[in-house]
Amino acid sequence: MDSVFLEKLYELFQVPVSIYEFGEEYIQMVRPRRCQVSVRSDPSFADGIVSAVKSQKWPVLFLEEEFIFYGLFKQEKTCCIFGPAARKTIEQEKIRSYKYRHPVFAQTDISYISVEKLSKLLVMAFYHFTGEDVEYYHLPLVTKNGEFSRWTPESDVENYQLEQSEFDRGHNSIETENQIRRIVMEGDMESMKKILSADGFDMNNVGAVAENNAKQWEYMIVSMIVLLSRAAIEGGLNPELSYEMSDVYLRKLEKCKSIEDMMLLGMKAQYEYTEKVHEAKEQLSHLTYIEECKDYIAKNLRKPFKVGDIAPAIGVSRSYLARKFSESEGMTIQQYVMKERCKHAANLLKYSKYPISIISEYFCFSSQSHFGKQFRHFYGMTPNEYRTQNRYIESYSK
Structure with missing residues (x-):
């Protein structure tokens, strides 16, 4: 790798940087000082970072x-490797303890950097070396329990892929709670992404509800899941699905092995609830367009309109309307128009004495033979056969 470029990044961001060849005994420290360090003295290096x-x-x-x-x-x-870095100011005693447990980085400074800034540094370096462009807020988060980071609640509810996880924001004010509630209710994915990539998840200002730090986090996540579930229902998510999701999250919370796992679970919950509300609102919008399409057809059934006229009339693209209509109704718009025209024609065949040629022309079929072909497709018989079998005879009581 281009060590000169990595050195420049260190000068800009002041984050330690090192290079490791998989399977080798030594890790190459690039900055803050150039040296080689054996990884054999630190088993957690392979178990954690490399894995x-x-x-x-x-x-x-x-x-x-x-x-x-x-x-x-x-x-x-x-x-x-960029790091180790701290996402908040840490007491020196904790830093010494960390370095003691991780000899590979014993001579490395651990300084504060926001999650957002480290993410931007990472995608910049990745682009330089690979040419691949990645949005910084799409970076996945992994923990020591790698299998947890790959778990997604949709495997228990429905298929879902998490785009991005984050952990740097607190729930320590009514303003923050209201902000999250609003974002979830509106299904505002962009705002949720911004929140998840923002810095400031600080427990210091959260009221102590447990002496044990892990319990404190557990109680916070439980409260947050309840808040998310209620906000999602208010935003239009099916209540049963919302409750099922909260049950899944609470069961997963019981299996969390560390605070890091709880933090990751909380971020996933925020992202997924927001996405589900977003999808529910989109689905409602789709249904609205479909109903408007049907309404247009009903009003113009006896006029020689073209299917291509409908989308502009209701303010949506032709391809979008065609796709959504087909997904919802199981037929194309043209097939639906034919079905409706034949249905109304059947009523005239049954309740009126109008000639079939007049009925055909009335519903804008191109010819009587075309009408007969379409009618047979939907009713399994010719218009004349249908009239014979279903003629309505009016009777009057005397």
Whole structure:
């Protein structure tokens, strides 16, 4: 890898950077000081960092501990490591403890950097070395329990792919709660992405509800899931689906092995509830367009309109309307028009004495033979046969 470029990135961002060839004994520290360090003294290096990135095609954020994280990506058999970094100011005693447990980074400074800034640094480096462009807010988050980061609640509810996870925002004010509630209710995906990539998940201002830090997080996540579920229902999500999702999240919360896992679960819940409300609102919009399409057809059934006239009349693209109508009704718009015309023609055949030629012309069929062909398709008989079998005889009581 281009170590000169990595050195320039260090000067700009002040985040330690190193390079590791998979399977080698030594990791190459690029900055803050150039040296080689054996990885044998630190088994968690292979179990954590290497495992987190080895199977990934794209860059990842690796949450090592509650406030220690890395930016990682690989190029062929080489791993580029940005970090360790802290997403908040950490006491020196905790830093010394971390370095003691991770000798590979014993001589490395651990300084604060926001999740957003590290993500931008990571995608910049990834683009330089691979030519692949990735949005910084799409970077996945992995933890020491890699299998947890790959879990998605949709495997228990319905198929779902998480685009991005984040963990740097707190629930420590009524303003924040109201903001999240509004975003979920509106299904505002862009605002949710911005929130999830913002910095500031700080427990210091949260009222203590448990002496144990892990319990404190657990109670917070439970409260948040309840808030999300209610907001989603208010936003139009099916209540049963919302309750099922909350049940799935609460069961997964019981299996969380660390605070990091709880944080990740909370972020996934926020993202998924917002997305589900967004999808529900889109579906409602689709149904509205379909009903408007049907209404247009009903009003113009006896006029020689073209199917292509409908979409502009209701303010939607032709391809979009055609696709959504077919998905909803199981037939094309043209087939639906023919079905409706034949249905109304059948009523005239049954209740009137108008000649079939007049009925055919009345509903804008191109010819009487065309009318007969379409009618047979839907009713399994000719118009004349239908009239014979279904003629309505009016009777009067005397």
